[in-house]
Amino acid sequence: MEHLIEVEGLYKHFPVKTFWGRKKGAVKAVDGVSFYIDKGKTVGLVGESGCGKSTLGKTIIRMNDVTAGRILFNGEDISKVKGRKLKEIHSKMQIIFQDPYSSLDPHMTVKDIIAEPLRVYRKLSEAEIVKEVSDLLEQVGLRADDMKKYAYEFSGGQRQRIGIARAISVKPEFILCDEPISALDVSIQAQVVNLLKELQEKYKLTYLFVAHDLTMVHHIADVIAVMYLGKIVEIGSSDDVYFNPKHPYTQALMKAVPKIEKDKVLDLNRDILEGDLPSPLDTQKGCSFCGRCPYAEEICKVNVPELKDDGTGHRTACFMHKKMQKNEIKFA
Amino acid sequence: MNRWKRIKKAFLNDKGAIVSISFLILLAVISLIAPILPLNPNKTDILHLLEAPSVNHWFGTDEVGRDYLARIIYGGRISLVVGILAMVMSTVIGVSVGMVSGFFGGIVDSVLMRIVDVIQSIPWLILVTVVGIFMKKGLLSIIVVIGFFSWMEIARLVRAEVKSLKERDYIQYASFAGIGALKVICRHLIPAVMPTIIVAASSGIANAIMTESALSFLGIGIQEPLSSWGKLLQTAQSNLQNAVYMAIIPGFLIVLTIFAFNKIGNLLRIYLEPRVSEDLA
Numbered sequence: 001m002e003h004l005i006e007v008e009g010l011y012k013h014f015p016v017k018t019f020w021g022r023k024k025g026a027v028k029a030v031d032g033v034s035f036y037i038d039k040g041k042t043v044g045l046v047g048e049s050g051c052g053k054s055t056l057g058k059t060i061i062r063m064n065d066v067t068a069g070r071i072l073f074n075g076e077d078i079s080k081v082k083g084r085k086l087k088e089i090h091s092k093m094q095i096i097f098q099d100p101y102s103s104l105d106p107h108m109t110v111k112d113i114i115a116e117p118l119r120v121y122r123k124l125s126e127a128e129i130v131k132e133v134s135d136l137l138e139q140v141g142l143r144a145d146d147m148k149k150y151a152y153e154f155s156g157g158q159r160q161r162i163g164i165a166r167a168i169s170v171k172p173e174f175i176l177c178d179e180p181i182s183a184l185d186v187s188i189q190a191q192v193v194n195l196l197k198e199l200q201e202k203y204k205l206t207y208l209f210v211a212h213d214l215t216m217v218h219h220i221a222d223v224i225a226v227m228y229l230g231k232i233v234e235i236g237s238s239d240d241v242y243f244n245p246k247h248p249y250t251q252a253l254m255k256a257v258p259k260i261e262k263d264k265v266l267d268l269n270r271d272i273l274e275g276d277l278p279s280p281l282d283t284q285k286g287c288s289f290c291g292r293c294p295y296a297e298e299i300c301k302v303n304v305p306e307l308k309d310d311g312t313g314h315r316t317a318c319f320m321h322k323k324m325q326k327n328e329i330k331f332a
Numbered sequence: 333m334n335r336w337k338r339i340k341k342a343f344l345n346d347k348g349a350i351v352s353i354s355f356l357i358l359l360a361v362i363s364l365i366a367p368i369l370p371l372n373p374n375k376t377d378i379l380h381l382l383e384a385p386s387v388n389h390w391f392g393t394d395e396v397g398r399d400y401l402a403r404i405i406y407g408g409r410i411s412l413v414v415g416i417l418a419m420v421m422s423t424v425i426g427v428s429v430g431m432v433s434g435f436f437g438g439i440v441d442s443v444l445m446r447i448v449d450v451i452q453s454i455p456w457l458i459l460v461t462v463v464g465i466f467m468k469k470g471l472l473s474i475i476v477v478i479g480f481f482s483w484m485e486i487a488r489l490v491r492a493e494v495k496s497l498k499e500r501d502y503i504q505y506a507s508f509a510g511i512g513a514l515k516v517i518c519r520h521l522i523p524a525v526m527p528t529i530i531v532a533a534s535s536g537i538a539n540a541i542m543t544e545s546a547l548s549f550l551g552i553g554i555q556e557p558l559s560s561w562g563k564l565l566q567t568a569q570s571n572l573q574n575a576v577y578m579a580i581i582p583g584f585l586i587v588l589t590i591f592a593f594n595k596i597g598n599l600l601r602i603y604l605e606p607r608v609s610e611d612l613a
Contacts, residue, residue, distance in 0.1 A: 061508075063504065063508050086510075087510035090508055090509060090510055091510075095505065095508065097501040097505070099501060102500045102501045102502065103500075103501035103502055103505065104502055105502045105520055105523075105524075106524075107520075107523035107524060108519075113502075116505075116506065116509060116511070117509040120509050120510050120511060121509075121510075166505075
């Protein structure tokens with residue numbers, strides 16, 4: 001399988017400056033991430049708020065500058081491209097935003113919103129644009145004459161469809177879905193996810209799907225990557241990670257998903273992870289999760305665990321993992 | 333287009349707005365046709381000094397016997413021209429500076445904002461007086477002086493708004509999609525800050541009219557035989573005991589004009605906000 005995107009040791013640090021402009025430290029939003037995305041596949045990226053998953057996505061599509069590392073897109077390093085070349089890359093990599101309200105200009109008609117990237121990348125006449133936009137609107141399940149309306153006349157789910165139409169208008173190869181469903185009603189979420197899947201089949205799209213809802217990610221993704229404090233702590237096929245989580249953090253995330261069991265009242269408070277994400281400003285020795293990990297031992301506080309393959313392509317960054325397998329530690 | 337229809341509807345439903353617009357249109361028409369009216373603002377008549385309003389002189393006469401109605405009409409022309417042109421000038425400078433400052437940020441922002449701080453830290457009356465003394469006296473220099481020293485407020489407002497708009501996803505997307513800075517400003521930012529600009533501009537007219545009055549009062553504004561409402565108000569002071577109408581009429585007109593501009597600006601601001609226009613219509 002051909003890799004569409006390959007990320008190698010990617011870092012994205014935001015400098016924090018003092019009042020006098022001297023550098024005080026850095027927010028390590030993305031701190032050494034390596035993974036790849038196969039052509040036509042979906043990688044789901046999960047993690048709690050503030051762990052850097054959106055930043056990672058936006059850095060990959062070069063909405064942000066890269067601090068260090070390489071991003072290969074179709075085998076070509078795009079981590080440092082600028083100007084016209086970057087513009088060209090952006091026509092092949094698009095984004096769908098989380099907030100359907102701030103992602104569409106309230107002063108523009110739907111036609112102008114969707115045609116915005118079209119006008120930049122393809123030289124079309126006004127009549128061709130109208131034809132293209134009505135075609136796109138129908139593909140995302142809206143009506144062609146909706147193009148004369150303003151964005152505020154639509155509901156959240158419909159607005160997200162407009163955002164999707166805008167993203168696919170330039171026929172991209174890769175789309176970053178930056179939590180596209182977290183702001184929507186549950187009943188609408190499935191519709192949007194199914195629309196994304198439909199479009200993926202039709203146009204052979206590749207997705208990086210950022211979310212914090214594990215069930216939904218399991219449904220749409222082929223590969224799930226779990227992020228914690230700027231690092232990927234576990235990555236593997238969707239079923240492996242969902243049904244057989246290995247990293248204590250992933251296990252805690254899974255337990256936090258309420259499950260419906262027959263004739264049982266569930267105690268939602270059991271085994272909930274305590275504490276908060278440590279500040280990405282602090283430089284911490286050892287595993288970034290060890291402060292909250294119920295299994296942490298001495299080694300976790302000193303060394304940083306690397307991602308280790310278990311032989312099936314399911315990789316975990318945890319020292320305690322071997323011990324857990326040998327049943328030296330029992331999971332709750 | 334249906335947004336403009338809604339604005340029209342809102343205006344027609346608001347009695348204050350109808351009165352304001354009618355009043356301003358009346359003022360504009362009278363100012364425009366003033367030269368063809370049988371009125372001469374400079375003709376003196378020493379036999380009829382400080383006469384109260386009558387059939388011959390609807391607004392009475394002033395201290396050298398000039399027809400006060402003609403003085404008021406010609407004074408209104410000056411006041412309106414000064415108000416509108418100074419407003420246009422300060423709005424153009426203020427919006428440009430604020431837009432550039434907020435959009436580009438960094439050093440450009442720091443330098444521009446420090447310039448604003450410096451100009452704003454000097455009491456404007458002293459500034460305007462000093463500059464007014466050095467410049468050639470006349471209508472144009474008054475407009476330039478007022479326009480050039482009243483844009484800082486607008487610049488700050490626009491800058492603050494642009495800084496927050498810049499973080500919105502749709503602005504970020506526009507830059508991401510390879511749209512140039514100038515196009516992003518014209519297509520996305522100007523429409524978004526329009527409500528703020530309109531309010532600032534409408535109060536800008538009012539302020540310019542008042543500033544002009546103050547300058548005329550100090551003797552560095554409009555020069556005789558030209559007149560403006562502010563100038564008339566100043567002259568009226570010395571005759572307050574004999575001819576109260578000389579102060580009341582221009583004062584009343586200044587208040588009404590400022591009120592009308594503010595009323596319309598306020599209504600426009602509300603109805604240019606797309607979501608609000610939806611809710612209220």
